[in-house]
Amino acid sequence: MRDSDWNEVSLGDIIEKVSKPVDVEPHQLYRQIGIRSHGKGLFDKEPVSGASLGDKRVFWVEPDCLIVNIVFAWEMAVARTTENDIGKIASHRFPMFKPLPGKADVDFLTYLFQTPIGRHLLTLASPGGAGRNKTLGQDAFLNSVIRVPNIETQRIISRALITWDRAINVAAQLCESSRNQKTVLMGELLTGRRRLPGFSAQFSQREMHHIADVDRKSLLNNTQSNYSFRYISLADVEPGRIADLLPRTTFGEAPSRARRVLAPGDVLLSTVRPNLMGHARVTCSHADCIASTGFAVLTVKDGFSADYLFHYLFSKNMIEQINQLVTGSNYPAINSSDVQRLKIYCPEQAEQLAIAAILNNADRVIGNLEAQVSRLKSEKTGLMQQLMTGKRQIQARELAA
Incomplete structure (x- = not known):
């Protein structure tokens, strides 16, 4: 299709607002929907009684409609309804728009409003400051x-884009399945049940200070001010991963918390x-x-595996121990003495290494699947940009292939 085959139209010329008010019965339960931002679809809320709805205006969800959260439209809180949503209700803040026959495809419009162009249009129709003051003007939207x-x-x-979404969902499901399998493995291997x-040889319970030195080395106050290093803050670490890009600083310029000296294997x-x-x-x-x-640096002693200890930190037993230590605290934190008394259930070193190897392999599988999901999402975003602007053409026979 040539670029000249694309036409400029007002939204109001290809969609129309539809609404069917709910005659709320006080003793009836209603299933409400919500709309996620950033084009991530609909979700079901907890059922609510008619009595608790009170005088709120709610509407029956119509299938095959573009539905918008007028409060967060500027965050791309836009989705499409399906046959699965029949019988559910939506707030008056979630207007629905049905494509006019032969004029517009609801999936096309839903994808359009996930692109930068679509977000720009939603923002233009949502004047005001950030948050709840940026309410979508429905007339402006239709214009x-x-x-x-x-x-x-x-x-x-x-x-074409639905096909990509299916591929992404399959990869994401495989990734989630692998995470669940690893959780089961940890529950079996780190407890001796398997x-x-x-x-x-029997597993034994050891306190952390028997297994590892805690904060073995720290920078002293008299460290030269021009001593240069890369700094790892709490924000630079997520579960199992240290950020790739770390700021370089000097002792004199670094935050006062920059003290823990690290070595490979810690x-x-x-x-x-x-x-x-x-x-x-x-x-x-x-x-x-x-x-x-804000970190305890654990340096394992002879006879113990750093990888086994790392995996154990994510075990159910360790999570429960830490939760007990921080329960009731206004500032959730544990100190060095708490860390030294944490208990680890472990076998002899050879089995620690074997268990760690299995869990490391599970992490590699999960990492590869996460990378695949990320790649598919990135490729879909690029494809959507091209398709939604007419820069790339696609034929029906390509989809059949």
Whole structure:
């Protein structure tokens, strides 16, 4: 299709608002929907009684409509309804728009409002400051001018993007399944409920200070002010991973918390908001790094595996121990003495290494699947940009292939 085959139209010329008010019965339960921002679709809220709805205006959800959250439209809180949503209700803040026959495809429009152009139009129709003051003006929305191809091309584009979404969903499901399998493995291998072939020695419970030195080395106050290093803050660590890009600073310019000296093989345990599980392994690439005192640096002793200890930090038993330590605290944190008394259930070193190897492999599988999901999402975004502007053409026979 040529660029000249795309036409400028007002939204109001290709869609119409539909609404069917609910005659609320006080003793009836109603299923409400919500709309996620950033084009992430609909979700079901907890059922609510008619009595609790009171005088709120609600409407029956119509299938195959473009539905918008007028409060957060500027955040792309836009979705499409399906047959699965029949019988559910929506707030008056979620107007629905049905495509006019032969004029527009609902999936095409839904994808359009996930692009930068679509977001720009939603923002223009949502004047005001940030947050709840940026309410979508429905008249302005319907007066928005967009470029669209004919209905058949819209459907072809929609089918192409739906195919990509299915591929992304399959990869994401595989990723989630692998995470669940690893969780099961951890529950079996880190407790001794499942033993590996060739191992039979009993597991023993050790306190952390028997297994690892805690904060073995820190920078002193008299460290030269021009001493240069890369700094690892709490914000630089997410579960199992230290950020690739770390700021370089000097001792004189760094935050006062920049004290923990690291060595390859160390394990970082987040002691501030430990429920977020910002724990990670220190590799050779972090040899010149200094970590925040918001971490405990664990240096394993002879006879123990750093990888086994790392995985154990994410175990159900460790999570429960840490949760007990921070329960009731206004500032969720644990101190060095708390860390030293944490209990680890472990076998002999050879079995620790074997267990860690299995869990490391599970992490590699998960990492590869996460990278695949990320790649598919990136490729879909690029494709959507091209298809939605007419820069790339696609034929129906390509989808059939």
